[in-house]
Amino acid sequence: MGMLLILAWRNLWRNSRRTLITVSSVLFAFMLATALISFARGFQQQMIETMVRQETGYLQIQDAQYFDQPSLDHTLEYGDEVRQALEAHQDEIEYTVPRIQGFSLAAKGMSTRPALVTGILPQREDKLRKLSANMVEGELFSDRDESAVIGEGLAGLLGLSVGDTLILIGQGYQAMTATGKFRIGGIISFAIPERNNTAVYLPLERAQWYFVAENRLTNLIIMPKDTEHIGPLANDLQSMLDREWYSVAVWEELMPDVMGIIQMQDTVYTGIAWVFYIIVGFGIFGTVLTMFYERMQEFGILLSVGMKRRLLSAVGMLETIMIGIMGIVAGALVSLPIVYLFQRFPIRFSGEMANYVLQFGVEPIFPFILDAQIFLTQAVSIFSITLFIGVITTIKIMRINIQEAVRNE
Amino acid sequence: MQTVIKTEGLSKTYTNTAVPVHALKDISLEFKEGEFTAIVGPSGSGKTTFLNVIGGLDKPTKGKVVIDDVDIATMKESQLFDFRLRHIGFVFQAYNLIPVLTAIENVSFIMLLQKKPKKEMEARAREMLEQVGLSDKLHERPSRLSGGQQQRVAVARALASKPDFVLADEPTANLDTKSAFNLLDIMARLNKEENITLIFSTHDQRVIDRARRVITLVDGAVDKDEHIDKD
Numbered sequence: 001m002g003m004l005l006i007l008a009w010r011n012l013w014r015n016s017r018r019t020l021i022t023v024s025s026v027l028f029a030f031m032l033a034t035a036l037i038s039f040a041r042g043f044q045q046q047m048i049e050t051m052v053r054q055e056t057g058y059l060q061i062q063d064a065q066y067f068d069q070p071s072l073d074h075t076l077e078y079g080d081e082v083r084q085a086l087e088a089h090q091d092e093i094e095y096t097v098p099r100i101q102g103f104s105l106a107a108k109g110m111s112t113r114p115a116l117v118t119g120i121l122p123q124r125e126d127k128l129r130k131l132s133a134n135m136v137e138g139e140l141f142s143d144r145d146e147s148a149v150i151g152e153g154l155a156g157l158l159g160l161s162v163g164d165t166l167i168l169i170g171q172g173y174q175a176m177t178a179t180g181k182f183r184i185g186g187i188i189s190f191a192i193p194e195r196n197n198t199a200v201y202l203p204l205e206r207a208q209w210y211f212v213a214e215n216r217l218t219n220l221i222i223m224p225k226d227t228e229h230i231g232p233l234a235n236d237l238q239s240m241l242d243r244e245w246y247s248v249a250v251w252e253e254l255m256p257d258v259m260g261i262i263q264m265q266d267t268v269y270t271g272i273a274w275v276f277y278i279i280v281g282f283g284i285f286g287t288v289l290t291m292f293y294e295r296m297q298e299f300g301i302l303l304s305v306g307m308k309r310r311l312l313s314a315v316g317m318l319e320t321i322m323i324g325i326m327g328i329v330a331g332a333l334v335s336l337p338i339v340y341l342f343q344r345f346p347i348r349f350s351g352e353m354a355n356y357v358l359q360f361g362v363e364p365i366f367p368f369i370l371d372a373q374i375f376l377t378q379a380v381s382i383f384s385i386t387l388f389i390g391v392i393t394t395i396k397i398m399r400i401n402i403q404e405a406v407r408n409e
Numbered sequence: 410m411q412t413v414i415k416t417e418g419l420s421k422t423y424t425n426t427a428v429p430v431h432a433l434k435d436i437s438l439e440f441k442e443g444e445f446t447a448i449v450g451p452s453g454s455g456k457t458t459f460l461n462v463i464g465g466l467d468k469p470t471k472g473k474v475v476i477d478d479v480d481i482a483t484m485k486e487s488q489l490f491d492f493r494l495r496h497i498g499f500v501f502q503a504y505n506l507i508p509v510l511t512a513i514e515n516v517s518f519i520m521l522l523q524k525k526p527k528k529e530m531e532a533r534a535r536e537m538l539e540q541v542g543l544s545d546k547l548h549e550r551p552s553r554l555s556g557g558q559q560q561r562v563a564v565a566r567a568l569a570s571k572p573d574f575v576l577a578d579e580p581t582a583n584l585d586t587k588s589a590f591n592l593l594d595i596m597a598r599l600n601k602e603e604n605i606t607l608i609f610s611t612h613d614q615r616v617i618d619r620a621r622r623v624i625t626l627v628d629g630a631v632d633k634d635e636h637i638d639k640d
Binding site: 003006007010011013014298301302303304305306307308309311402403406 | 461467497505
């Protein structure tokens with residue numbers, strides 16, 4: 001094996017410029033693919049993080065029918081059964097965020113606008129998504145407060161400001177009429193226009209009173225301590241709750257649209273990475289094929305003197321593998337600091353690009369993800385291609401006609 | 410003297426041409442241990458085909474090639490690889506050596522394939538390179554050796570593993586007169602010292618004059634088989 005390795009290694013440097021060009025092409029493909037996937041994963045993680053924090057949380061307990069028919073008629077009772085299930089898993093749960101949510105009409109004088117009224121526990125909600133940081137006027141209410149906080153856009157549309165009275169009219173639990181007057185205690189700003197123009201926040205108990213749904217919730221968000229293993233926690237909680245009344249869902253189930261986007265992105269980015277690989281594959285194949293035909297007579301002589309085809313094939317395979325490994329190692333060494341740099345100092349979108357991203361509720365800041373798995377996947381993909389090319393070389397060596405090869409000049 | 414190679418009714422016809430080509434016609438010959446034989450004849454007379462067939466690189470259409478009591482014409486390719494490795498040394502016209510290996514590594518290469526112990530292999534390679542007058546070029550790669558020196562390394566490699574016989578296909582064809590004579594002197598000396606049968610094809614009169622047996626092929630058949638007494 002030692003001599004085969006020496007032969008393969010020295011053969012590579014018979015034409016060092018060609019070998020370096022081929023290795024460089026592998027390096028660049030590895031680097032581009034790694035950077036692209038690291039960016040994509042960063043983008044996705046940012047999107048998931050934003051969505052999870054602003055919308056769903058990692059886990060939710062809902063009424064069994066709420067997911068399909070999200071209305072106040074399908075709220076869950078926050079009673080003993082739910083409390084016991086949560087207490088049994090208190091070691092795994094960091095905190096919970098109860099919400100009740102429904103659409104109403106917001107009015108001032110003769111003006112009305114649709115509003116998404118959400119009852120919250122402000123401290124918990126703040127912990128989840130830092131609402132108070134988005135306050136532009138007034139203050140976020142306390143748990144026992146009776147005032148409302150409304151979106152900056154909605155305030156503008158209705159001409160409301162802090163201290164004014166907001167009138168809400170809607171439908172409450174089981175077709176009860178929901179009406180209420182609330183003093184505006186604060187105005188909050190959101191980057192997403194839809195939210196900015198519709199958001200109305202009330203203290204949880206006031207919202208339950210308004211919707212005539214005392215002790216009821218539309219969603220009970222659960223933030224686990226370990227966000228990597230939420231599936232088992234969801235299963236455990238579900239096993240303690242009556243499936244007829246309660247449903248425990250993880251964020252992937254709660255945001256099928258986001259999952260669709262992520263899957264589509266994965267497909268696109270993987271496709272682009274494979275375009276790099278295929279281009280590089282042809283580069284390696286060209287080099288290996290040239291090396292093969294250049295040495296045809298040498299192969300013939302080696303086979304004549306008794307070198308077995310499998311040993312000669314092994315040399316060919318080793319040469320191809322060495323090109324791949326050198327490219328992968330060099331690619332990893334170059335990619336690592338680049339990915340690390342963009343992880344520490346993320347890309348910040350601005351202008352139209354930033355606005356576009358903001359529409360999805362995602363902050364336009366994208367740190368790269370430094371994940372060994374990404375590097376490993378690229379390495380395995382490129383290595384598989386080199387192996388495939390190595391196999392083609394092997395087949396060609398196995399088919400060499402010795403006499404023709406010896407006569408080849 | 411013991412017979413090393415025996416051919417019986419050896420024929421080779423190439424049928425993959427427009428008209429079948431009878432490259433060898435009913436050749437029956439015996440080569441004894443320690444012989445120094447030149448296969449001569451004009452271009453296309455079948456010299457290389459004959460060497461290829463007795464070297465197990467090509468199969469005869471008819472007839473036998475008996476080496477060590479075995480008809481190699483009946484062997485499978487995998488058996489032939491092993492047979493060539495253990496019994497035959499080869500010297501080719503050009504591009505004989507592995508360009509990325511040094512002279513000593515080239516000479517050791519066949520022994521390495523034969524899985525000989527490293528110490529024995531190195532000692533033998535050094536000895537053979539000394540025998541061919543290249544003890545000062547042990548670690549030079551072929552590109553730094555002249556054509557004659559490269560052929561000497563090739564001869565050293567062919568003989569290093571102590572094969573039953575060595576086949577050389579026009580070994581001096583690319584050499585100047587001085588290098589050719591030098592190579593022939595070395596081959597003749599090693600033939601005597603190592604008692605290895607040497608068979609080489611040539612149409613170079615300088616080589617023919619050194620041979621102790623000259624077999625002339627014409628149109629694939631033996632025209633003359635002369636034993637020349639050099640003593």
